[in-house]
Amino acid sequence: MSNEPLAYRMRPQTIDEIAGQKHVIGKDTAMYKMIQNGHVPSMLLYGDPGVGKTSLAFAIAGTTKLPFVALNATKAGKKDVEDVVADARITGKVILFLDEIHRFNKLQQDTLLPHVENGSIILIGATTENPFHDVNPAIRSRCGEIKQLTRLTSEDIDVLLQRALLDPVKGLGKMKIAITDEQRKKMADAANGDARKALTLLESTVFASSEEDGITIVEDALVNSLVDRVGVFGDKKGSHYYNLLSALQKSVRGSDTDAALYYLAHLLENGDLVAVSRRLLVMSYEDIGLANPSVGPQVLAAIQSAERLGLPEARIPLANAVVLMCLSEKSNSAYAALDAAMASIHQGKTGAIPSHLKDTHYAGAKDLGHEGYIYPHNHKVGTFGGWVNQTYLPDNLIGTKYYEPIEAGEEKRLAAIYKRLEKFKTEK
Incomplete structure (x- = not known):
């Protein structure tokens, strides 16, 4: 048997052997039909580790x-690209598969671009990072297809495991292996959409199992032990990691407690407590906001506790914070109002500060007309405190509204005050 890893040996040889990815390479897709007819467009393949980008290129x-x-x-340099170009002049069209294409610098890309453009090189770039963020626009513009590969389902991976167990040439088919459907499916589930992990797990399990009368017997205890060691899906600071942060926030915003805890678990398994804590604190003000102002300080306290405790105990206060935010009333009115004001400024909607609001803490302020300010604390309004009807916005912006209160939770009370004050402004 070859010394190459099982995951490498089982790489599909043709596109008909690809597991999953029906939306990209299913028999009804234009991509499948083009390739079957011998036409390969330059393309970018984007997706998480282990979803089959390299396998698709080889297929x-x-x-x-x-x-x-x-x-x-x-690892590749300008010289490597030049060698591929030289070969293309002799052999005709060459498919260049460039893994982690987002790592190519501008000089390397400049070497490659004209040859992709004239068709002597067919570029298949693979990246785990969002190509619209991390791949040079010049490369993107010359790739006719940008395809996002999705994580494989457990069923897709189980097909691969069965294929590996039966294949006598590339797989483990020459061995007599006693493995149950339940054990195999547990491996498929544990791989979390990563075919490479699944095949590596299968190979490790088989060669760690004992043999009796020429039969390799896979034990439940061994499977459970190896499954527990399978790493969490996603790399720190990669696109998938930021997608996890995004999914956590959107789940909290959508008040889905179970989904939020699921994404929090993934993030904590990756071990970056700082980034998770920062995002939770942002969420407490961005998504809960004025509807429940006490949540911000409570989340901060949870974060400080988590930082003092460290992982794994840090998960306890953070879990409390996430559940609290999921089930809290929500409002984004305050920061939405600020964003509206900032957008207005960028659009040039500005004006002069009213003279009575300008600084008067220096001699000569009155000579400049900086006077007329009325001190609100001297004008009590019931239990509200002080308020006086005077102009604060620039003259050309009077009447502009940025803040739109949301009647949720504590903000319902604040909204009533806001509306009452607006009414006062119209009263003589």
């Missing part, structure tokens, strides 16, 4: 029988 090459060169942008 495309295997289907079309075109010359194929694989490079990794973290």
Whole structure:
């Protein structure tokens, strides 16, 4: 048997062997039909680790029988690209698979671009990062297809595991292996959408199992032990990590406690307590806001407790904070109002500060006309405190409204005060 890892050996040879990704390479897609007809457009493949970007590139090459060169942008240099270009002049079109394409610098890209443009090189770039954020626009513009690959389902991965167990040439088919459907499906679930992890887990399990009478017997205890060691899906600071942060916030905003806790669990397993804490604090003001002003200080207290405790105990106060925010009344009115004011400024909607609001803490202020300010604290209005009807906005912006109160939670009371004060302004 080859010394190459099982995940490498089981890489599909043609596009018909691709598991999942029906939206990209299913038999009804334009991509499938183009490749079957021998036409391969330059493309970018975007997706999380282990979803099959490299496998798809190899399968495309295997289907079309075109010359194929694989490079990794973290290691390849300008000379490597020039060598591929030189080969293309001799052999004709070459498929260049460039993994982690977002790592290519401008000089390397400039070397590559004209040859992609004239068609001598067919570029298949793969990236775990959002190509619209991390891939040079010049590369994107020359790729006719940008395809996002999705994480494989447990069913897709189970198909791959069964294929590996049965294949006598590339897989483990020459071995007699006693493994149950339940054990295999547990591995498929544990891989969390990552085919490479699943096949590596299967290979580790088989070779860690004991043999009796020529039969490798897989034990439940071994499977459970190895499954527990499978790493959490997603890399710190990668696109998937930021997608987790986004999903956490959107789940809290949507008041889905279970989903929010699920994403929090993923993030904490990645171990970056600082980024998670920062996002939770932002959420307490962005999404809960004036509807429940006490939540911000409570979340801050939870974050400070988590930082003092460290992981794994930090998960306890953070879980409290997430559940509290999920079930709290919500309002984004304050920061939405500020954003509206900032947008107005950028649009040039500004004016002169009224003279009575300008600084008067210096001799000569009156000579400049900086007078007329009425001190609100000297004019009591019931239990509200002090208020006086005077102009605060620039003259050309009088009547402009940025703040739109939301009648939720504590903000309902604040909204009533706001509306009452607005009414006072119209009274003579």
